[in-house]
Amino acid sequence: MLLAGGLVLAVSVLAAVAARPLAEWLPPLAAAWLLVSGALVLAMASGAMLGLLALAAAVRTPSVAAAGHESLRLITSQDPAPLALGVLAAVLLCVAALAAVRVAWRRAAALVAAHRGGRRLPSAGQVVVIDDVAADAYAVPGWPGRIVVTSGMMQALSADERRVLIAHERAHVAGCHYLFAAGARLAAAVSPLLRPLVPAIGYSLERWSDEQAASAVGDRELAARAIARAALAVAAAPPGRGAPGSALGAVAGPAGLRGAGEVPRRVAALLRPSPPPRWLLLSAGVLLVAACGLSVMAAALSLHGLIEAAQAARSR
Amino acid sequence: MLAVLQGAASALTPAKVREQLTGQLAYSTVVTILSRLHAKGVLTRVRTGRAYAYAPLADESGLAARRMRAVLESEGDREAVLARFVSGLTPADEQLLRRMLSEHPGMSG
Numbered sequence: 464m465l466l467a468g469g470l471v472l473a474v475s476v477l478a479a480v481a482a483r484p485l486a487e488w489l490p491p492l493a494a495a496w497l498l499v500s501g502a503l504v505l506a507m508a509s510g511a512m513l514g515l516l517a518l519a520a521a522v523r524t525p526s527v528a529a530a531g532h533e534s535l536r537l538i539t540s541q542d543p544a545p546l547a548l549g550v551l552a553a554v555l556l557c558v559a560a561l562a563a564v565r566v567a568w569r570r571a572a573a574l575v576a577a578h579r580g581g582r583r584l585p586s587a588g589q590v591v592v593i594d595d596v597a598a599d600a601y602a603v604p605g606w607p608g609r610i611v612v613t614s615g616m617m618q619a620l621s622a623d624e625r626r627v628l629i630a631h632e633r634a635h636v637a638g639c640h641y642l643f644a645a646g647a648r649l650a651a652a653v654s655p656l657l658r659p660l661v662p663a664i665g666y667s668l669e670r671w672s673d674e675q676a677a678s679a680v681g682d683r684e685l686a687a688r689a690i691a692r693a694a695l696a697v698a699a700a701p702p703g704r705g706a707p708g709s710a711l712g713a714v715a716g717p718a719g720l721r722g723a724g725e726v727p728r729r730v731a732a733l734l735r736p737s738p739p740p741r742w743l744l745l746s747a748g749v750l751l752v753a754a755c756g757l758s759v760m761a762a763a764l765s766l767h768g769l770i771e772a773a774q775a776a777r778s779r
Numbered sequence: 780m781l782a783v784l785q786g787a788a789s790a791l792t793p794a795k796v797r798e799q800l801t802g803q804l805a806y807s808t809v810v811t812i813l814s815r816l817h818a819k820g821v822l823t824r825v826r827t828g829r830a831y832a833y834a835p836l837a838d839e840s841g842l843a844a845r846r847m848r849a850v851l852e853s854e855g856d857r858e859a860v861l862a863r864f865v866s867g868l869t870p871a872d873e874q875l876l877r878r879m880l881s882e883h884p885g886m887s888g
Binding site for chain 1: 787844846847848860861862863864865866867868869871872873875876877879880883886
């Protein structure tokens with residue numbers, strides 16, 4: 464059991480360290496799927512591990528053992544987990560569950576608000592151009608998803624560059640990328656170790672849409688130029704109060720592409736040829752995540768077996 | 780109330796807005812609502828004599844978008860729900876992008 468817990472912990476730390484390089488090296492579609500499913504599996508495995516540790520400690524206490532008709536002697540002889548660790552695990556599990564419920568609730572409320580807001584937007588088409596000198600463009604999740612572009616952004620871009628922008632936002636809407644983003648936040652709420660995965664997943668979703676936009680217009684350099692010029696237009700005429708500043712921080716760094724923010728990295732990626740599949744790296748990631756899930760299941764089965772054996776020993 | 784202001788040719792005082800509204804609202808209620816909408820950045824106002832005259836700041840679609848953003852901003856989760864085309868730039872990023880645009884062949888077109 465401690466082995467399974469250690470494995471989940473180690474892979475979570477590894478995922479946190481490797482998330483950003485993976486988002487850079489893997490094709491964006493593969494990176495988004497691997498990182499989101501990895502984050503969700505690791506979050507569930509962490510939660511299950513905490514539950515198992517708490518349960519293993521609980522069955523060792525005499526009153527619980529008596530209530531469950533178990534042989535205390537057999538259970539303590541196996542010593543599945545120390546009592547102090549069990550108490551700590553129970554507390555952590557409660558905190559994680561509360562955090563997950565809070566994030567899920569807030570995210571659902573935000574999605575409903577976005578959906579309602581999207582429906583209130585006039586004009587029948589998917590794309591809504593609003594009269595605003597500030598340069599801004601975003602996709603609103605919902606059914607159907609809408610795309611909002613300000614007139615300031617339209618003016619900053621050429622006709623070809625606008626096609627890139629619309630194709631990029633369409634890819635967000637069509638791919639239901641808000642679900643990936645929500646999954647990432649939920650996983651990070653359960654296990655704070657997984658927090659670095661959130662910006663990495665956000666980056667791979669942007670790259671995913673960039674690649675789709677580039678193939679839609681059939682010109683990677685055009686796509687790169689559209690993103691660069693749109694970003695500079697936003698910097699020149701920022702939308703709303705405090706909107707651009709809030710998104711910085713996570714990716715800001717010293718000069719040079721190594722420490723560069725999200726937008727220059729996206730532009731640079733489009734100026735390179737499209738990334739190779741890298742099956743080896745992808746399968747290594749999938750295997751590690753699967754190993755975590757399986758080892759937690761094995762730990763659960765062995766604890767279940769131990770409790771049953773203890774009950775059998777008592778009834779004899 | 781917004782429909783009244785949008786339909787009007789010029790800025791309206793609270794008294795004029797109240798005249799054009801179908802429901803019977805108290806004058807003070809109209810003033811309160813107008814000043815709240817002004818505080819939210821939905822309306823502009825100019826002083827005319829003793830009262831302010833109000834006019835809408837944006838067209839209808841701009842207003843709907845602004846309202847939606849305001850709701851999501853209050854959730855504190857807007858960046859993650861609305862998928863933006865480009866995120867913010869640091870000054871270093873801005874310089875880097877300008878250099879990429881000017882140096883890379885095919886980027887300057």
